[in-house]
Amino acid sequence: MDILIKNLNFPKNVYKGLSYGEILIRNGKIDQIAETISLKDSEKVDVLDAEGGYISPGWVEIFSDFADPGYEFKEDLTTGAAAAFAGGFTHVFLLPSTSPVVDNKSQVSYIIDKSARLPVSLYPVGAVSKGLEGKELSEMYDMGDSGAIAYSDGKLPLQSAGLLLKALQYIKANDGILIQMPFDRSIGTFGLINEGLVSTRLGLPGLPAIAEELMIQRDIELVRYTESKLHFTGISSAKSVALIAAAKKEGLRITCSVTPHHLLFTDEDLKDYDTNLKLNPPLRTKADRDALREGVKNGNIDLIATQHFPQHFDDKVREFEYAKNGMIGLQTTYSALMHALPELSPERIAELLSLKARTVFGLPELSLKTGETADLTIFHPGKSSTFTKEDNKSKASNSPYFGKKLKGKVLATVSCNQIHKN
Structure with missing residues (x-):
């Protein structure tokens, strides 16, 4: 999995090197973190535009x-x-x-x-x-x-x-x-x-x-x-x-x-x-x-x-x-x-x-730096989301949220060399 995440904000307690920039992930690991990442024309990567969203471990x-x-x-x-x-x-x-x-x-x-x-x-x-x-x-x-x-x-x-x-x-x-x-x-x-x-x-x-x-x-x-x-x-x-x-x-x-x-x-x-x-x-x-x-x-x-x-x-x-x-x-x-x-x-x-x-609970601390495994959540407080039965991944449907428009949206999750985009 190779993906470039653009237009990304970095919370201060997550990454101190930049406040805004991009992350390139290759084969499930963080390859680059920079304000702007330039790729060669021959390089084929998926691109996710976070539109000003934030990143978290x-x-x-x-x-x-x-x-x-x-x-x-x-x-x-x-x-x-x-x-x-x-x-x-x-x-x-x-x-x-x-x-x-x-x-x-x-x-x-x-x-x-x-x-x-x-x-x-x-x-x-x-x-x-x-x-x-x-x-x-x-x-x-x-x-x-x-x-x-x-x-x-x-x-x-x-x-x-x-x-x-x-x-x-x-x-x-x-x-x-x-x-x-x-x-x-x-x-x-x-x-x-x-x-x-x-x-x-x-x-x-x-x-x-x-x-x-x-x-x-x-x-x-x-x-x-x-x-x-x-x-x-x-x-x-x-x-x-x-x-x-x-x-x-x-x-x-x-x-x-x-x-x-x-x-x-x-x-x-x-x-x-x-x-x-x-x-x-x-x-x-x-x-x-x-x-x-x-x-x-x-x-x-x-x-x-x-x-x-x-x-x-x-x-x-x-x-x-x-x-x-x-x-x-x-x-x-x-x-x-x-x-x-x-x-x-x-x-x-x-x-x-x-x-x-x-x-x-003593889990390993995750840090945003090159060479580390990409274990990330991308979220956007300025967007809204509506949970539908078609979106539901669970076998169960006991939720009061179906059809309700709520503030905030998870844009993507990266883990185990996989990505889910919402």
Whole structure:
């Protein structure tokens, strides 16, 4: 693959040599970076005009479900990777909630081996507990040796403080990190949406924010005790942001992420019982959404996690009570984020979607220089995009974004000597 990318802006935290210029990629590697690149008439390369768009190291998604193995009717590694590639992502962390569960080194190897031929690097997240049952620790050390990027029980967060304590102590041996989606399942067990005025008006059981906030308070205490590393993902309330900000100020090794959906929608958007907006954690109030937005802007929230959770048609097109949680989102992450927070600078976008995740999870640092592998995302905040069913690369279609015009557009993704242009 040989391609010349022209009319390109360089965010200051991505490349300091130029603010505007061109990049030539040959055979999957960066060949030249210059204000203007001249080619001989005999040289045949593809040309992409970025029209003033920006470049970033390839984006990283840390908490998605590709349902493979075991649930390939919802998604598989190939279709999930295609959706990620189209959305600007070159690295995706996959949840262990498959069948069989990713709780041993053979399952880790399965994902790594199958991803070798894909345009996106897939990283298994190893289960903390065997079978995701929350009772005893899995083969965490072996999974780490085999390539697990982190540890988590995914959508079934650890309820046992004792088991989480052991896990946090265990991962210190190799400076590992645990990802927790905070939710005390003994509170609001049957809740369908955020507990509040909207749930009362719609006649739906509520899931209170305290179920999330109590879990965060507990886990912060365990991190303080163990001096280990923990990442909270899917935080959804104003108090959650404040609790995590205070813990970080104290110097605890805690980071957090939020979904683009929680930055854009609120529980008011559920007035029509749209099952595509049935999520866990649920969409909360406008005040909570505004606190999340402020956390993204001021840095208290470290990064964006799409939480791409595909569901089969039959599990979404049904009564709200029985519909399953989650939405797909890899192809709409950037546009949803820019629609919610159009004031975000290209530098902050690169940090939220790439640079910070690489630091937090110990991925190799990518630099823009000649000879380096081209692992890049080209995006344009000044353009708009509309996600259509024809554009959708996922097997699933549980998205509230179809047909909606959103700010911002991913122009292209370059990875593994391949390119996807939108």
